[in-house]
Amino acid sequence: xxxxxxxGGRRVGPGSAALIxxxxxxxxxxxxxxxxxxxxxxxxxxxxxxxxxxxxAAAESTLDEPFRVRLSQQDPTRFQYWKRMEFTxxxxxxxxxxxxxxxxxxxxxAFSVPAVKLLRCIGMAAWKVGSGEFASTELWQAMTETGAxxxxxxxxxxxxxxxxxxxxxRSMGVSFxxxxxxxxxxxxxxxxxxxxxxxxxxxxxxxxxLSDHSGSIYPGMAALARGANILEVHVTFDxxxxxxxxxxxxxxxELRMLCEMRDALVTIDSHPVDKDEMAxxxxxxxxxxxxxxxxxxxxAAGTILTPQxxxxxxxxxxxxxxxxxxxxxxxxxxxxxxxxxxxxxxLSGE
Numbered sequence: 107x108x109x110x111x112x113x114g115g116r117r118v119g120p121g122s123a124a125l126i127x128x129x130x131x132x133x134x135x136x137x138x139x140x141x142x143x144x145x146x147x148x149x150x151x152x153x154x155x156x157x158x159x160x161x162x163a164a165a166e167s168t169l170d171e172p173f174r175v176r177l178s179q180q181d182p183t184r185f186q187y188w189k190r191m192e193f194t195x196x197x198x199x200x201x202x203x204x205x206x207x208x209x210x211x212x213x214x215x216a217f218s219v220p221a222v223k224l225l226r227c228i229g230m231a232a233w234k235v236g237s238g239e240f241a242s243t244e245l246w247q248a249m250t251e252t253g254a255x256x257x258x259x260x261x262x263x264x265x266x267x268x269x270x271x272x273x274x275x276r277s278m279g280v281s282f283x284x285x286x287x288x289x290x291x292x293x294x295x296x297x298x299x300x301x302x303x304x305x306x307x308x309x310x311x312x313x314x315x316l317s318d319h320s321g322s323i324y325p326g327m328a329a330l331a332r333g334a335n336i337l338e339v340h341v342t343f344d345x346x347x348x349x350x351x352x353x354x355x356x357x358x359x360e361l362r363m364l365c366e367m368r369d370a371l372v373t374i375d376s377h378p379v380d381k382d383e384m385a386x387x388x389x390x391x392x393x394x395x396x397x398x399x400x401x402x403x404x405x406a407a408g409t410i411l412t413p414q415x416x417x418x419x420x421x422x423x424x425x426x427x428x429x430x431x432x433x434x435x436x437x438x439x440x441x442x443x444x445x446x447x448x449x450x451x452x453l454s455g456e
Contacts, residue, residue, distance in 0.1 A: 111255045111281050111313055114211045114231030116154065118283065119313045119335055123372045126365055127213065127338040128153040129317075133349045136190045138197055145205050147358045148341065152365035155211035157234060157338065158201070160225055163188035165218035177350055195224055202228045213257075222248040230254055235271075237261025237289045237317075243274065250278045257336065259317050260306075261287035272310055283336055284310060287317035292354040298325045303334055319354040321345070326356070326364050330371060337364065396422025398447035399430060409438045416448070424449050 110119030118125045128148035134141040141158065148156045161167075163185050171184040181187035193201070198214070205212035215234040216222040222233075222245065233249040233256050235242075240263035249256060256275055260268050268284070275282045286302040298320060307314045315336025316329040326337050340355035356364070385392065400419040409415070411433055418427045424447035425433060439454040 109281065109312055111232075111283055113155075113255060116211065116231075120333075122335070124315070124330055124334055124368050125155065125336045126153045126361075126368055127155040127157050127211075127336065128361055129157045129338050129340045129355075131157075131159050131340055131349075131351050132191055133340070133342050133347065133351065133355065134158075135347075135349050138193060138201075141193070141201055142204055144341065144343075145201065145208060145210065147343070148361070149205075149208035149210050151358055151362040152369070153210065153361060155213050156205050157213040157215065159191075159236075160198070160214045160216050160221040161188045161191055162218050162221050162224070163192065165220040178348070195227065198224065199228050216245065216249070219244060219248045226252055232257055235259060237263075237287050240267050240271065246271075246274065246278075250275070250280045253280070256280055256282040257285060257315075257338075258282055259285045259287045260302075261289035261317065268306075272312075283313040283315060285315045285317040285336060285338065288319065291319050291351055292321040293319045293325075295320065295322075295325070300325065300328055300332060303329065303332060319351070321354045321356065323356055323360045323364055327367055330364070330368055337368070339364065393422040395420070397427055398422055398424030399427060399433070400424070400447045401442045401444050403444055405438055405442050407438050407440045411436050411438065411453075419447060421447070423447070 110117055113125065116125060128151065130141065130144045134144060145156050167185045167188050169183050169185050177187055181190060202212040211231050213230065213232060213234055214225055215236045216225055217236065217239065230252065232254050235246065235256055235258045237259045239245055240260070258271055284306045286299055286306065288297045288299055290297055298318070300316070303314050303316065313335035315334045315338065316325065317338040318325045319340060326339055329337055339361060340351045341358060341361055342349065342352045342355035343358060345352050345355065345357065397418040397420055399416045402415055402417045405415060413430060413434055416430060433453060437454045438452060440452060442448065442452055
């Protein structure tokens with residue numbers, strides 16, 4: 107049985123509702139107002155946490171960084187894009203306070219040790235290790251010093267690298283969860299890898315989840331149905347918005363659907379059904395949907411019943427079909443019509 111995490115007082119693991127994280131990432135496009143709007147929108151969906159990315163350009167990037175260069179005409183280099191995405195420590199604090207006031211866990215992926223220090227001052231219920239940080243032990247070290255649990259995204263990691271990270275986390279005495287993730291934006295269905303959830307849970311005995319970039323609700327729904335303990339999805343107000351992950355995001359309405367499904371599964375799973383007891387509770391329905399024997403045509407009193415003269419029709423409550431052989435050869439005590447079921451009182455006592 108996988109161990110259980112505590113994230114901000116929230117139990118995460120077997121027997122608990124899946125933790126659903128609304129990943130804002132860079133969808134705010136550098137707008138503080140937009141970042142706050144995402145917090146309110148995420149809270150309204152029923153999500154448990156809202157997550158941002160804390161990039162500090164000078165601490166993590168150079169002008170040589172090639173990924174998504176010239177995302178727009180506004181940013182000639184990736185370094186300048188990261189710079190535009192930065193918020194001040196006071197602004198991060200305001201975002202965290204806002205999230206907590208709406209009942210959300212505030213999370214943010216840190217990509218440098220200075221980013222960890224910034225977020226540590228705010229207070230983090232858990233640390234997210236992004237897919238590209240699968241070997242960043244100096245980053246892990248800064249995170250684990252806080253004692254908060256780790257959410258380790260395995261998007262770019264080989265199995266051996268996942269195992270190395272787990273050995274490292276366990277040596278530090280920190281609790282953690284593993285997230286299956288495929289670092290493609292958007293991720294095609296063929297690459298989602300839901301099978302890895304079961305493999306990680308079985309092999310490592312820790313809570314597992316899906317960090318999804320498909321831009322569809324279906325992988326998340328399937329992950330929840332398979333018992334994922336955590337579901338993280340990128341969110342956007344509209345996929346036509348300008349941000350690098352819009353195509354890999356679900357809308358806020360779709361996030362609400364995922365939260366509703368999670369809640370429905372909790373209700374279903376917490377109420378196991380005994381088949382015989384349920385059948386007893388449905389006794390009235392069983393009679394309504396059951397069948398009884400009925401005459402195939404109008405029959406006069408005194409007619410001797412034969413198999414050719416009777417048929418099964420709804421509802422139940424009359425002479426049951428399994429009694430057909432028992433009444434064959436019996437004489438009718440009264441006239442009967444094909445629009446009524448036969449009852450035992452219709453038969454003579456002979």
